[in-house]
Amino acid sequence: MAENVDGKVIVITGASSGLGEATARRLAAEGARLVLGARRKDRLDALVRALEGGGAEALALATDVTRREEVAALVDGAVERFGRIDVLINNAGLMPNSPLDRLKVEDWERMIDVNIKGVLYGIAAALPHMQRQDGGHIINVSSVAGHKVRRGSAVYSATKHAVRVISEGLRQELKPSRIRTTVISPGAVATELAQSITDPDTRTAAQRMYETMAIPADSFARAVLFAISQPEEVDVNEILFRPTAQEY
Numbered sequence: 001m002a003e004n005v006d007g008k009v010i011v012i013t014g015a016s017s018g019l020g021e022a023t024a025r026r027l028a029a030e031g032a033r034l035v036l037g038a039r040r041k042d043r044l045d046a047l048v049r050a051l052e053g054g055g056a057e058a059l060a061l062a063t064d065v066t067r068r069e070e071v072a073a074l075v076d077g078a079v080e081r082f083g084r085i086d087v088l089i090n091n092a093g094l095m096p097n098s099p100l101d102r103l104k105v106e107d108w109e110r111m112i113d114v115n116i117k118g119v120l121y122g123i124a125a126a127l128p129h130m131q132r133q134d135g136g137h138i139i140n141v142s143s144v145a146g147h148k149v150r151r152g153s154a155v156y157s158a159t160k161h162a163v164r165v166i167s168e169g170l171r172q173e174l175k176p177s178r179i180r181t182t183v184i185s186p187g188a189v190a191t192e193l194a195q196s197i198t199d200p201d202t203r204t205a206a207q208r209m210y211e212t213m214a215i216p217a218d219s220f221a222r223a224v225l226f227a228i229s230q231p232e233e234v235d236v237n238e239i240l241f242r243p244t245a246q247e248y
Helices: 017-030 041-053 066-081 105-133 156-176 199-211 220-230
Strands: 008-014 033-038 057-063 085-088 136-141 179-186 239-242
Touching: 008 017, 008 066, 008 105, 017 041, 017 220, 033 041, 041 057, 041 105, 057 066, 066 105, 085 105, 085 179, 105 136, 105 179, 105 199, 136 156, 136 220, 156 179, 179 220, 220 239
Parallel strands: 008 033, 008 085, 033 057, 085 136, 136 179, 179 239
Antiparallel strands: none
């Protein structure tokens, strides 16, 4: 068992599949109490049943991170159920990449709403509780694309770079409080992320890359576990990881 995880109340957005689901399973095995949010309530409910079958405590709440009131209800639900919130994982995200000249303006807006505003809504919901507790941990999910931009990923890279900037600003502003901050930037991990791409050519290329090199979603869950399990005086601020085979 990892240290410093058992009994912690952990809220995860985008928990119905991929990184969020894998992280929920990993943290449940370590004794965390989980509050899971996503739009697909049926999948959340199935995950909660599986976790409870293994002895975990978990709660599912339908959550669209583009709606501030739903994110607030998710965090408040954790506090009402368990009395506190120890960790927020702002995981919900999407990646409908395309070249800019294809003018996928609705996709751009969706990425800004989910990838940036969703993170800010999570911070706004959790931070007052953590400040009252004088402790907590906010984990934001960026991407390798937040460090490097390539053709077809300009808007996605911009949103994920914004997550890194927000996370660093938050880290500085919270000192000298006992609230920790971490930003995790995965490379190609096996999730449904490529399915959000609406541009046919871009989607085909992305799926080909994921099929050839993507690593399991549990690789992300282990990174989360590492950050959370550190002693309270240790603040792991940034983790960047990729498949060993990934050049980009």
